[in-house]
Amino acid sequence: MIKIWNDRKEAFELCRNLKPIYGKKIDMIWKSYQTQRFNERQELLSYLHSLWESVSGGLDAPFDILPPPNSDDLPSNGIILGHVRYLSKKGQLCRINSEQLSQHVLIVGESGSGKTTLLSNILIQLDVPWIAFDLKQDYRHLVRRIPSLKVMRWEKLDINPLIPPSGISASEWISLFSEVFSGDLGLMYGSKGFLESQCRDLFIHFNSSKSIKKYPTMLDLKKHLETLRIAPVRRIATYLDVVYGRIQSFVNNLPSMSSSNNPIPVKSLYNVLELDGLIKELQDFIVSIFLIAIFRSRMCSGARGKTEIVIVLDEAKRIFDRNKEKRPAEGIPTIDILISQIREFGIAMIIADQEPSKLATSVLANTRTKILLSLGNQYDGIEMSKAMNLDNPSQHLKLPIGCAIIKHPVIPEPFIFEFPESGITKNVTEQELVLKGSINGLSDPSIPIIDNPDTYQPKYRD
Numbered sequence: 001m002i003k004i005w006n007d008r009k010e011a012f013e014l015c016r017n018l019k020p021i022y023g024k025k026i027d028m029i030w031k032s033y034q035t036q037r038f039n040e041r042q043e044l045l046s047y048l049h050s051l052w053e054s055v056s057g058g059l060d061a062p063f064d065i066l067p068p069p070n071s072d073d074l075p076s077n078g079i080i081l082g083h084v085r086y087l088s089k090k091g092q093l094c095r096i097n098s099e100q101l102s103q104h105v106l107i108v109g110e111s112g113s114g115k116t117t118l119l120s121n122i123l124i125q126l127d128v129p130w131i132a133f134d135l136k137q138d139y140r141h142l143v144r145r146i147p148s149l150k151v152m153r154w155e156k157l158d159i160n161p162l163i164p165p166s167g168i169s170a171s172e173w174i175s176l177f178s179e180v181f182s183g184d185l186g187l188m189y190g191s192k193g194f195l196e197s198q199c200r201d202l203f204i205h206f207n208s209s210k211s212i213k214k215y216p217t218m219l220d221l222k223k224h225l226e227t228l229r230i231a232p233v234r235r236i237a238t239y240l241d242v243v244y245g246r247i248q249s250f251v252n253n254l255p256s257m258s259s260s261n262n263p264i265p266v267k268s269l270y271n272v273l274e275l276d277g278l279i280k281e282l283q284d285f286i287v288s289i290f291l292i293a294i295f296r297s298r299m300c301s302g303a304r305g306k307t308e309i310v311i312v313l314d315e316a317k318r319i320f321d322r323n324k325e326k327r328p329a330e331g332i333p334t335i336d337i338l339i340s341q342i343r344e345f346g347i348a349m350i351i352a353d354q355e356p357s358k359l360a361t362s363v364l365a366n367t368r369t370k371i372l373l374s375l376g377n378q379y380d381g382i383e384m385s386k387a388m389n390l391d392n393p394s395q396h397l398k399l400p401i402g403c404a405i406i407k408h409p410v411i412p413e414p415f416i417f418e419f420p421e422s423g424i425t426k427n428v429t430e431q432e433l434v435l436k437g438s439i440n441g442l443s444d445p446s447i448p449i450i451d452n453p454d455t456y457q458p459k460y461r462d
Contacts, residue, residue, distance in 0.1 A: 007041055008034070014048040016067050020086055021055055055087060062088055063398035069411045075100070079125045081118070081371075082419030085403060094417040096369055100409045102307040102343050104366060107352040107404075108384060109373025114401045115352055118371070119312065120422040122350065123271075131269040132312035133287045139272045139312075141428045143438050150270035151438050153430075154278045154286065158256050161285075162199070163215045163263040165293040167300030174199045176292050183324070184285040185246045194239035198225060218258040222247045253282055264293040269309070284318050291319070295338050298345040308346040316351040320360040340366045357383040368409040374399040388414050 015030040033044050056065060068086045078097030083090040096105070105122075109115040116138045123130065124145050132139045143149040161181075164173035174196060182192035202216045202224045216224075225244045230237040251258040273290075275283040294309065313319065320339065339362050342349065351367060353359055357380045364370075364387045372384050375396050385393040388407040395405060402421070407414045433439045 007038075007045055011041070011045050011048060014045075014052055017065060018048065018051055018055070020068050022051070063395075063400065064088065064403065064416045066395070066405065066415045067413065068092075068415050069408070069413075073411055074408070075410070079122055081122070081406070082404075082417040085416045085418040090418060094406065094408070096408070098307050100369060101310070102346070102348045103368035103409060104339070104343060104348060105350045105369040105371065106356075106363060106367035107350065107371045107373070108354070108356045108375065108380070109352075109404070110354050110376040112401065113373035113375075113399075114404070114419070115314075115354075115373055117402075117422050118373075118404065118419050119314070119350065119352060120424060121419060123312065124422070126310055128308055128310060129267075129269050130271060130310035130312060131290070132272050133290075133314070134272050134274045135276055135283065135315055137274055137276055138314070138426070140274065140433060140438075141424045141426045142272075143428055143433060143436055144424060145422075146271070147436070149272065149438050151272045151274060151433055152270045153439065154254070154273070154275050154283075156256060156439075157254070157273070157286070158260045159262050159264050160215060160217055160260040161257065161264065161289050162218065162221070163261075165264055165266050165297040168293075168296050170203055171200075172296075174203065176296065177289070180288045180292055181246070181285060184288055185249075185281045187242060187246060190235070191239045191242045194236060195243045198228075198243070214261050217260065218247065218250055218254075222251050222258075249279075250282065250285075253279060264290060266294045266297040280318070287313065287319055291338060295342050295345065295347060298347060299341075304345055306346060307348045310348045310350065312350045312352075314352045316353045316363065317355055317358040320351070320363045322358055322360050324360065337362070339363055356380050356387075370407040372396050372399075372405040372407075372414075373403075374401070390414055 011033050012030070015026050015033075019026040029044060029048070033041055036044065056062065064085045064087060066086070068084045068091055071092050074084075074092065075095045075097040078095040079101065081094045081096065084092050084094050107115055107118060119132075120139070120142060123132065123139070123142060134140070140149075140151050143151070161177060162173075164170050168176075178192055178196035178199060181187070182195060187195065199221065202221055205224070206214075206216050206220075222244070225240065225247060228240055230240055273286070275286060278286075291311065294311070298309075339349065339360075343366075349367075351359075351363055354375075355377065356364070356375075357377070364383075370384070370388050372388060372390075373396070375381050375384070378394070378397075381396045382393045384390070384396065388405065389412075390405065399405070399416075403416060403418050405414050405416055430439070
């Protein structure tokens, strides 16, 4: 296919790049350019090229050649991301306000590109409750900047994922729990249906007498499955073997969660939940069940409006996996639907990953602020260029540590900003966290009382 050269488009791009430096002079040149004949336009075009070479270095142009936004267009308050950068010069502050934060933020960059530093800078400024799911002990170090920081290790996680969060019926929660558990621990459709039916039977069993009982625990579910007697020739026996194996893995690896009588906290959140050292499938399950619990609880309570909770999720492709969208027999995962609805209920998400091409399309479609740091994979660069309206897919390859391209919700074209080092040394030990009182258990140990699982409305002991 033959491309036709468009001199007006070339001149417009040059004028756009030069205007932040020469101002109204460029406006006059562009106005004149549009009225000239071809030969005169070529003279002006040559002049524009010479101007651009004089300020950018020509072929050796720096990485920061994306034109900056107008000074009046960016928010004047909110979270400071850094300074707008253009042709090696720092300009005005780049911010996102609370409303833009609630429309979700996507940060992508390879390891060592500054992703954790940028996330830390954002978290230090948040004035609403937040929780970060930490897979590499990256965020405990914020205790030196946030004295009130609370850190929870997965070994001490004392919650029962079978207890419905406030406002959610037991029947609905059984379905959600079964879907999340099956999706993250690799159960197929038949095994998922078997797990759900057994959970319902167990809930009814715990509600069979007139005495008040607590909700069943994961250990109770394991014992319940051990009592089943199914002929080995039946297909359901295979479902039992598979489901029992996953439940046994849960109980063996998460003993504190297996016998807990505490609900998932959806209001009084600790700031950092450290999951490093736990097997991947159970890491994914814990993150997913927290997200679903927070979302559904706020949805059922009717809470809407301004941002009240921020959820930080690194390595997001593990939860928002594009491959899950390619299984039509299983339908669109609930966790993918969540990202498009969650912001209505005062929940903002900051999602980060190294490989955006593996993220679910719902993430790319429903994050209004997109921040691109250096990426090692050219295909990932192409993916983000499409999502951010970048003309040059390889623009990210030139980005040094501490600089990023942003597609801001209120600015039509992407631009570059520079962010500072967080100034935090990553050497905080668990002993230091203990001394600072930063490792805590749950703040709300209330235990719900069971009613009929099909008509359940949460009640709490006085």
